[in-house]
Amino acid sequence: MPANTIPEKFTGWAAMAKDKDLVQWSYTPKPFEEGDIDIRITHCGICGTDVHTLECGWDNTTYPIVAGHEIVGEIVRVGKNVKGLKVGQRVGVGCQSDSCGKCPECKSNKENYCREASVMTYNGVFSDGARSQGGYADYIRVPFHFAIPVPDAIDSASAAPLFCAGVTTYMPLKEAGVKKGMSVGVVGVGGLGHLGIQWAKAMGADHVTAISIDEAAKPDASELGADRYLLVNDPEQIKKANRSIDVLLVTVVSRSTNFADLVSLMNTGGKILLVGLPNGTYDGFPPWAMCERNISIITSLIGSPSNIQEMLKLAAKKKVRVWVEKRPMSDVNAALEDMRAAKAHFRYVLEN
Template sequence: MLTVNAYAATSATEPLAPTTIERRDLGPHDVLIAIAYAGICHSDIHTVRSEWGPASYPLAPGHEIVGEVAGIGTAVTGHAVGDRVGVGCMVNSCRECEQCRKGQEQYCLKGMIGTYDAVDLDGTVTQGGYSTHIVVNEDFVLRVPEAIPYEAAAPLLCAGITTYSPLRHWGAGPGKQVAVVGLGGLGHMAVKLAHAMGAEVTVLSQSLKKQDDGLRMGADHYYATSDPATFKTLAGTFDLIVNTVSAKVNVNAYLRLLAVDGALVNVGAPAEPLSVHAFGLIMGRRTFAGSNIGGIKETQEMLDFCAEHGIASEVEVIAADKINDAYERVLASDVRYRFVIDAATFNV
C-alpha cells in the first residue's frame, strides 16, 4: 500500500482537513498517477455534506484529476511513465452489462464505480483526487492532449464531459438553437462547446453581470431570467436547453421556451425534487430529460475536440488550505469559473 497526503472530510459538518490516505499497490492493469491538479465540482460539496445521501467518512473528494503517469502495472499497454493523463468521475464498472459493452460505463446496470465514496470491485471505498497520487485501472485513464494546459484540463473531466455528452446526444450543431441555463462551472463549458459545434447559443442567467464573459465565450445572445419579459420573448424558441444549475428552478417556465420536439436536459443535480406539469410536455411534444457525464470513449473524444478547437475551462488555481473557502465561494457563485487545486500544496 502507498500512503499519500490528502485533504478529506471527517463528517458532513466538519471542514476538510489535511490527512493521509492509502492507495492500493499496482495491479497488472493499474496506473499510478502523480496528481498535478484537481478541480472542485459542486458534486464534491453535495457529497461531503451528505446532501445526496449518507457518505462514508473519512472522504477525500475530487473527480476532475490531471497528472503524470508515475508507474504502470506489468500488463499496461496504453499508458507509459511520463504521459499526461486524467481521471474523471468513475474509476471502474462491471465491464459486462449491455451499457458497459456499448461504451456507456456511466450507465452501468450494476452501478458505475465513482472516483470517490464508492465501493470498488475489490471491496474498498474509493478516495478521490484531493491527494498527491491515485491508482486507477488503465481502462479508466484518459490521455490529456498537450494543447490543453494542465490546470485548465482538470475541469474538462467532469464539467466538460457533463455538457459535451448531452450536446452531442441531442444534436447541437449548425441550424440548432441551444440555450444554456446558468453560466458557472458547467455552463461556461456548455457555451464554449455548443459554439464550437456550430449551434446558435443563448445564455439564460439570473442577471446580466456575466454577459460580457458569455459573449466572449461564444454565446450569440444573453438574457436575464430575473426579467419576466425574457420568458415571453423567447417562448417556443429552442431546440435544446441544457440546465446546468444545481439549485431548484421553475422547470415549467423553461419548458415553454422549447420549440416543438425540443428537449430540456438537466445536468445540474439539485438535492430537491423538481416539479413538472404534464401539459408543458404534451402540448409541444417536448422532452424533459437528464444526462450523466459520458463514457470513457466519449470523454476521450471530448478532450480531443477541446484540443482541436482551443477549448479549455477558465480556472482559479488555489492551494489546498483554501479548499473550505472555495466551497463557500462556489455556493455563493463567487468563482469564474472553476476552482482547481494545485496538488503540490497537499505536501505543504
C-alpha cells in the first residue's frame, strides 16, 4: 500500500478516563521514521493487563489510551532502513514496541529488560515524546525490530494471544529448564494456564498437574494434556500430592491462595514461577518451608523479539493452540465486560 493511502490519523477504541466505556478516537501516531513499519491490524487479543491498565489498576495510566498488545496484521508500509520485512507480510507485535538498543540487556537480546528506554506498546512514550497506542485500532506504527513474522501454520486469531500470554508463560518455563523427566504444575486453567500446560508438554515434561479452585476446568485440563488435576482448596488432595512437583507455574493469584500449600507440593530444589500479577503485592510465602526444600522463585517479564520468534516456532512445531473466541472490534466494550466476569474460554480476540 503506498504511504499516501495510509491515513495520517489512526482510529482506535480508547478509554478517555478511568471507569469509562471505550469510544472511537482518532489520534496521530508517532512520526514515521525509516526504521518503522505500518501495520493494518486484523486481530488483537484482549489481555488481563489491558483491563488493569484501562482501570488504572497499577496507578500509571495516561488517558486517553488505546489498549491492546496482542496484535497481528499485515504490513502496509516499510521504511528504507527496515530489514527482513516487506509489504504484505503477516506479523505480530507484543507488549513492547521499542527499546534503547544500546544497554547491556538490549545488546544481549534481552530488550524486554531494557534499562534505558523501553517503550510498552501502549501507555508508553517514544524517544521523540510521542505516546504509544495499542491494537484496539485500525493501524499501528512500530520500529520493525519489534514486529515478528507469524508462521504459516498458525492462524491469525490464534497467533495474537501468543504475543503476550504465549511468551509470558513460555519464558519462565524455558528459564526453569523444563525437560523430559520433570514434573510441572500449573496454577490456574485460564488464559495463561491453558498455554502453560501445553508448553510444559511441548518441552517434554513427563507429568503435568493442573491446579484450580473447583472442578469446572477439569475436562479442559485433561483435553489440554494435563495428567492430574488438583483442587488447591482440598487439604486431602494437597496432602497426597506432597513433594510431587519440580516446577510450579503460578498464573493466577486469588485472596484465598495459600502459598504454604503450594510450597508443600514442591520437590527439594523446586522452582516456583510467578507470572500472574495482582493489583498489589504477593504475600503469604512461608520462608522456613521454602528454605527447608531449597525452593527458588523465578519471575520474568514478557519476552524479547528473539524469544517470541523461538516461541512461535515451537508453537507451530508442537501444535500449541490458543483457545479463542473471536469478537468484532466494535464489540470491544462487551468483550471487556465478559473478560472482567471471567467468561473468556480462554482468550477473546478482536477482529477488524
